[in-house]
Amino acid sequence: MRHPYELFVGLRYTRAKRRNHFISFISLVSMAGIAVGVMALVVVLSVMNGFERELRTRILGMASHATISAFEGGLEDWAGVATRAESNPDIVAVAPYIQGEAMLRVGGELSGTMIRGVLPDHESRVSEVGRHMKAGALEDLRPGEFRIVLGRELAQALGVGPGDKVDLMIPQASVTPAGVLPRFRRFTVAGVFEIGMYEFDRGLVLIHLADAQALYRMGAQVTGVRLKLHDLFQAPRVARELANELPGVYYVSDWTRQHANFFRAVRTEKMVMFIILSLIVGVAAFNIVSTLVMVVQDKQADIAILRTLGASPRSVLAVFMVQGSIIGIVGTVIGVGCGVLLALNVETLVPLLEALMGQEFLSPDVYYISDLPSELKTADVVKISLLSLSLGLLSTVYPAWRASRVQPAEALRYE
Secondary structure, eight states, rough: SSSSSSHHHHHHHHHOOOOOOHHHHHHHHHHHHHHHHHHHHHHHHHHHHHHHHHHHHHHHHHEEEEEEEESSOSOOOOHHHHHHHHSSEEEEEEEEEEEHHHHEEEEEEEEEEEEEEEEEHHHHEEEEGGGGEESSGGGGOTTTSSEEEEHHHHHHTTOOOOOEEEEEEEEEEEEEEHHHHHHHHEEEEEEEEEESSSSHHHHEEEEEEHHHHHHTTOOOOEEEEEEEEESSHHHHHHHHHHHHHHHSSSEEEEEEHHHHHHHHHHHHHHHHHHHHHHHHHHHHHHHHHHHOOOOOOOTTHHHHHHHHHHHHHHHHHHHHHHHHHHEEEHHHHHHHHHHHHHHHHHHHHHHHHHHHHTTSSSSSOOOSBBBBBOOOOOOHHHHHHHHHHHHHHTHHHHHHHHHHHOOHHHHHHOO
């Protein structure tokens, strides 16, 4: 025989009909429990990966990989700073910006917002806003025309669209014969964008850089320069290099200081969910222990016959480890197959469930991301499979050891 007989006997025991149907039922429950646990782990980790990817794409699609600003006040020679920054091989593009807080008013509707003054041709190189315009275009922002681009949620809250007028007020006072009044200017809505993150769609507006300079009376100054990098994960290193290379005193920051908490939270949640859902696999694996203990009790005579035919305790141990491992292997394969299938189709299934139930699972008013993304990673599937197989194999050790300790004379005494 090319293969050890323990494998064949173990497989035969797995397929054989048992006198005690309760044992077969527990075996099926254990297999189903492992399959459900593995499937849940694959789907949940894939969804967490999808959330992390969407957060990174949407936040860093609008925010800066890195910024350079003056240590105090506005940045004077932004063009010179931008030229020096572009000489760094890690930097793809640069864009000046002016940023501040403002209040928008349309009739009796008021809404606070963050205002960003940009150069349209430069801004499209460092952010994704130009690709997410639902109405109008970023290029419609022209100097001196006082036009504004709003997020979709903000435009709906104010009830405006392209061509409508909005009053923009900033927290800087103007002295007039009527007294000290907040500075404001009437703008024309030139476009509407939708990033898919409530933070930006509800709380950000874009105007031309020259209009922002006039509104804030900054002359030729800007708040700073935004940078886009080839590899966003190199932002801390590039920021340190720029801080050392630039002449004068500048404040250089990167996205890890501003948005790192989002990604830390996602990674922490992913780790916690992995631990919690692993307990499901663990409970199902421990059911294999009870199954095999009852099988050993049920097969006392068979074990004694094997021993009298010359089977060693190690062979008996291997027979029952094979039988228990088969339950873990089959459960793992079924769980991985179903989990991968669900993970690859979760973005299609969730909208279908929402339509059937008439309920929105992720409201954009509450969550940063209003859909359920998924990203299946091979490394996660391998890690989950190894965990499940290891727990299944470990759960067979004690019952198989008990079987190997059965004494033939004691087992056959009352037969």
